[in-house]
């Protein structure tokens with residue numbers, strides 16, 4: 063991409079840098095700040111188009127003025143309005159022929175290098191080439207004919223006025239060639255003179271006539287799901303204020319950085335005659351790309367079943383008995399192994415059971431967006447009936463739209479009453495089939511292994527109705543059922559493959575973990591090389607332990623890495639975002655785009671200070687990147703409620719001549735709330751401003767050592783001693799201290815001496831009494847608090863720059 067300086071462009075288009083900057087600004091292009099700013103082709107295009115557009119419009123104007131027979135007075139009148147011209151005497155009609163006849167390669171469209179290259183060119187040359195409207199040329203010419211009489215006459219005296227500027231001559235000749243003009247020579251001379259005269263005497267007028275280009279506004283814009291008001295304004299070529307006003311008129315109150323949705327943007331654009339096209343949703347780099355399966359590629363897959371029910375109704379017993387039954391059905395020698403899910407065989411068909419009974423795990427996975435279960439088995443003890451957790455389980459299954467099969471368990475029990483259970487279930491809209499409803503209910507006994515086969519058959523029947531299908535011939539997608547870090551094997555994850563086939567050597571990703579499938583073990587402890595739809599397997603080879611509910615995907619190796627990196631980055635950013643605002647890293651957070659509003663809570667000693675601070679801080683709202691927002695301002699010490707408010711609204715606290723009380727300080731530490739204490743207003747403002755611009759270098763941090771209460775003021779011949787009691791922490795003889803009276807800081811200074819009885823001591827701890835004298839301060843009173851603190855240098859990484 064080419065780079066141009068603003069002043070170079072100005073030169074190229076024969077205008078001033080200011081005009082170029084003005085044009086860019088009108089077109090909402092804020093790349094350039096001053097005449098030295100570098101801009102690219104986009105900006106150059108804007109300038110070119112602006113001048114080109116202007117030229118063509120003005121050509122029309124010129125044509126209008128001169129055809130069929132322009133009354134010179136009309137032209138002069140216009141000129142006269144711009145510059146008094148009492149001496150005007152219309153001669154032959156002024157010929158604006160240069161512009162209104164035929165296509166003319168006007169200088170505005172193509173910068174005239176020749177002109178600038180001509181060392182002899184006078185200002186007239188520049189002006190001649192100025193991309194000015196034809197009417198202006200005409201008018202100016204006319205005006206100059208009359209007002210710059212001396213110059214004109216001088217020039218007129220010259221037989222060949224064009225001689226003075228080679229380029230002028232060329233231009234004029236060209237113009238003459240391409241235009242019809244019976245008074246060719248005269249016109250040339252006149253025009254030539256006029257341009258020169260114009261320049262010499264009418265510079266102000268030229269400035270006045272500098273084209274004020276209309277911003278280029280597209281008729282069609284493309285936007286995504288949402289965008290900020292600022293972005294929309296940029297796209298539409300309007301100023302933000304215009305857009306905000308327009309939205310306000312539509313009843314939508316917005317601020318510059320506020321996001322508006324596609325529909326609102328479309329409505330607004332409609333008002334301004336702009337057509338909006340919706341961009342396809344952006345591909346999230348942290349998302350796994352979807353694959354559409356051809357319906358023809360789908361084949362039946364086994365159902366995945368979860369067992370739910372009230373405590374002690376026999377969920378685990380039922381799962382155990384099903385697993386054992388299935389083993390007997392398998393080839394001899396199979397040893398089941400707990401991997402979180404297992405497959406059983408019934409009538410030669412497979413059923414997958416998730417090994418974690420209860421709806422909690424089921425719901426936890428759903429909360430992560432993973433739907434694993436195809437059928438829920440609701441276990442209800444025949445002797446106990448429907449209980450609170452039974453109802454919970456029903457609701458969870460219903461909300462997941464998973465069909466329910468009821469296993470009425472413990473039918474071997476003497477008090478078992480399956481009909482009563484059915485009745486209770488009917489009250490929850492589970493009507494048994496034998497009562498004309500649609501819910502399959504199977505009486506079973508996990509203890510006596512009764513009804514198990516029937517239950518499995520019913521599962522297959524319900525599954526058949528569901529038409530559960532998947533494409534085994536594609537990259538695998540599955541769900542992590544459980545995962546842990548194994549000492550010898552590293553991260554081990556049980557995956558239930560949902561679609562596709564997972565193979566040894568596949569590059570996989572799950573959550574932020576990625577890797578290659580090193581080994582796979584099935585629910586019978588056998589090593590397998592591949593696992594198709596609805597097959598649970600233990601997978602080895604991930605870089606980290608994923609979480610239950612994470613989606614596992616087999617992808618191109620590079621993609622697994624990049625998605626994993628992006629996810630880790632996103633996780634870090636989310637963590638950063640949850641960080642509380644602090645002046646120390648404010649600039650970094652602004653740069654990272656985490657902060658748009660700098661929320662501040664002000665506490666001060668008097669209302670006057672509160673107001674002064676508030677207004678000074680609000681006056682910092684000059685840049686758009688971050689805005690100071692005072693969420694609360696009041697008189698008094700910083701208390702717990704202030705800290706809570708600051709925490710809830712991610713604000714920092716500025717305490718002016720007041721201190722946080724002990725509880726507030728503790729809470730602030732816990733909540734990581736930045737409390738800044740000041741005694742000079744401009745220091746507070748300076749710090750906030752510096753933090754906003756990244757210039758803050760807080761090298762020291764105040765650390766409170768302790769507090770003592772002055773309980774008696776004792777006069778001695780040489781000194782005034784504050785008999786004090788240490789309330790918390792300690793006082794040391796080198797401490798900096800402040801005296802706080804009614805929560806207001808009345809003095810800041812140093813301890814002069816610290817004594818216990820008659821001895822000078824280095825420090826006095828909590829719970830002890832001491833005598834304190836303070837350097838240059840004797841106005842302490844009983845009840846005053848002596849707060850001791852030290853200033854500790856911050857580690858370099860805590861500094862902004």
Ligand SMILES: Nc1nc2c(ncn2[C@@H]2O[C@H](COP(=O)(O)OP(=O)(O)OP(=O)(O)O)[C@@H](O)[C@H]2O)c(=O)[nH]1
Nearest residue numbers: 372373374375376377378379380471472507508509
């Ligand atoms: N008589 C009889 N007792 C059963 C039957 N099924 C389970 N039990 C007993 O009921 C008690 C609870 O069984 P679990 O399988 O642990 O029930 P659960 O629903 O898994 O219990 P939680 O895991 O605590 O929610 C145990 O003492 C079982 O032996 C059955 O069919 N008949």
